[in-house]
Amino acid sequence: RRPKNFPPGPPALPLLGNLLNLNLENPLKDLERLRKSYGNVYSLFIGPNRTVVINGVEALKEALVNKAHDFSGRPQDMFINDVTHRKGVIVVDYGPRWKEHRRFALMTLRNFGLGKNTMEDRIHGEIQHIIKTLEKNIGIKMSPQVMFHYAATNIICQVLFGTRYEYDDELNKEIVRCLTQINKAINGPWAMLYDSLPFIRSLPLPFTKAFRNMETVRTLAKKLIREHKKSRVPGEPRDFLDCYLDELEKRDSEKTTFSEEQLIMYAIDLQFAGTDTTSNTLLTGFLYLMTHPDIQERCQQEIDQVMEGKDQICFDDRHNMPFTQAVIHEVQRVANTVPLSVVHCTTRDTDLMGYSIPKGTVIIPNLSSLLNEQGQWKFPNDFNPKNFLNNKGEFVKPEAFMPFSAGPRTCLGEGLARMELFLIMVTLLKKFKFIWPEDAGEPDYTLVYGATQTPKPYYMKVQLREIQ
Numbered sequence: 001r002r003p004k005n006f007p008p009g010p011p012a013l014p015l016l017g018n019l020l021n022l023n024l025e026n027p028l029k030d031l032e033r034l035r036k037s038y039g040n041v042y043s044l045f046i047g048p049n050r051t052v053v054i055n056g057v058e059a060l061k062e063a064l065v066n067k068a069h070d071f072s073g074r075p076q077d078m079f080i081n082d083v084t085h086r087k088g089v090i091v092v093d094y095g096p097r098w099k100e101h102r103r104f105a106l107m108t109l110r111n112f113g114l115g116k117n118t119m120e121d122r123i124h125g126e127i128q129h130i131i132k133t134l135e136k137n138i139g140i141k142m143s144p145q146v147m148f149h150y151a152a153t154n155i156i157c158q159v160l161f162g163t164r165y166e167y168d169d170e171l172n173k174e175i176v177r178c179l180t181q182i183n184k185a186i187n188g189p190w191a192m193l194y195d196s197l198p199f200i201r202s203l204p205l206p207f208t209k210a211f212r213n214m215e216t217v218r219t220l221a222k223k224l225i226r227e228h229k230k231s232r233v234p235g236e237p238r239d240f241l242d243c244y245l246d247e248l249e250k251r252d253s254e255k256t257t258f259s260e261e262q263l264i265m266y267a268i269d270l271q272f273a274g275t276d277t278t279s280n281t282l283l284t285g286f287l288y289l290m291t292h293p294d295i296q297e298r299c300q301q302e303i304d305q306v307m308e309g310k311d312q313i314c315f316d317d318r319h320n321m322p323f324t325q326a327v328i329h330e331v332q333r334v335a336n337t338v339p340l341s342v343v344h345c346t347t348r349d350t351d352l353m354g355y356s357i358p359k360g361t362v363i364i365p366n367l368s369s370l371l372n373e374q375g376q377w378k379f380p381n382d383f384n385p386k387n388f389l390n391n392k393g394e395f396v397k398p399e400a401f402m403p404f405s406a407g408p409r410t411c412l413g414e415g416l417a418r419m420e421l422f423l424i425m426v427t428l429l430k431k432f433k434f435i436w437p438e439d440a441g442e443p444d445y446t447l448v449y450g451a452t453q454t455p456k457p458y459y460m461k462v463q464l465r466e467i468q
């Protein structure tokens with residue numbers, strides 16, 4: 001039953017709640033249909049869990065920004081909590097453990113050079129490996145999935161563990177396989193059933209695969225931590241792991257939330273959050289650039305102009321590249337990489353857009369609903385960089401642009417992700433022309449649904465550019 005003044009929604013069945021109202025393989029269309037019937041704030045029962053879906057820029061801003069403290073919790077009795085042992089940062093509830101760990105990661109990422117050059121150097125180092133791969137494939141059809149995936153993994157791996165892997169390294173392939181499977185599982189139908197029907201949790205159903213995959217990744221993370229403990233010099237950190245171990249030594253074990261168990265899941269969280277998101281956005285980007293050659297050429301003209309006489313692009317150059325900036329942002333808009341954000345929950349009784357929402361209500365911030373929201377975009381249904389350009393051709397960011405979410409739980413890796421997207425796309429566009437293969441047929445922009453969405457697999461062709 002819905003409590004008094006709770007957001008409206010479709011009638012719910014006993015036990016199943018509103019599960020039958022949603023296509024569990026991909027609920028995005030159903031969520032949009034329900035929005036049309038019930039408005040921007042409506043409710044569902046995912047099994048026994050009271051859930052509120054928030055849509056559109058006005059309601060999302062009120063919840064995530066204006067009432068940030070009320071809406072920044074994470075539910076603690078879901079599939080994802082069990083898979084991650086309730087540790088790390090992503091699904092940890094709003095409280096001291098989350099706060100201490102979030103603050104530590106932001107500071108550490110900054111010290112590794114977000115804002116200084118060293119992070120840029122790490123990214124440029126990895127770009128050289130992408131370039132080598134592309135050079136080997138000049139003129140032939142290639143599939144870019146693995147390359148972008150490993151490039152994104154390697155950048156975050158270098159920050160965390162100070163190491164990178166070759167694109168065909170067997171161990172790395174195994175980690176990527178496990179993380180991709182977990183990623184698919186957490187927004188998949190079995191996760192929904194796990195959350196809705198607690199009595200099935202101990203049965204040998206397909207969701208057990210995610211637990212096994214997590215164990216494989218945890219074993220590897222533990223091994224890396226053991227090796228780091230042997231080789232580290234206290235006070236001279238080489239990477240994130242060393243920084244954490246230094247911090248652990250400094251803190252009073254009675255009072256701190258820092259621990260080695262916590263570090264294992266934290267490292268996995270960052271690796272997980274930083275891989276699929278960035279690589280899937282890059283895949284969408286190159287799909288659209290290949291199939292919109294006029295837009296690709298305009299970026300290249302702007303890049304040539306700004307980089308005249310320079311060997312390497314730097315992140316600050318983005319301020320002189322309004323068109324390319326607009327294209328990268330438009331790519332993020334259509335990529336819809338994290339369509340339903342990460343679930344939140346209310347930390348106390350609160351209200352939203354006139355409705356009352358009790359403490360502990362599960363919140364789904366539907367970021368997907370912003371992408372073509374009426375009145376927010378000049379061209380909501382097309383791929384058009386003008387969505388991010390004003391009449392003078394200057395770069396502008398509409399407030400409905402929220403791919404990293406907003407408020408205290410906003411993506412912790414936003415700075416790193418934006419730097420990666422810019423440096424990788426600009427460096428590659430400067431050097432190569434990307435071509436949609438003649439025999440590839442009509443491009444299919446449909447996204448494959450998941451906690452992070454990805455374009456369907458496609459092939460690309462590359463040529464070295466003549467004018468550079």
Ligand code: HEM
Nearest residue numbers: 090273274277278337338341342404405409411412413417
């Ligand atoms: C294009 C790339 C990326 C996109 C679109 C993206 C998007 C998001 C979104 C929508 C959230 C949920 C925020 C919320 O709950 O309100 C999130 C959380 C998070 N992201 Fe990202 N992300 C990206 C890249 C990265 C990278 C590279 C890292 C690694 C450093 C990262 C680390 C995290 C973490 C740790 C959280 C959880 C934050 C918390 O709960 O406090 N993300 N991201």
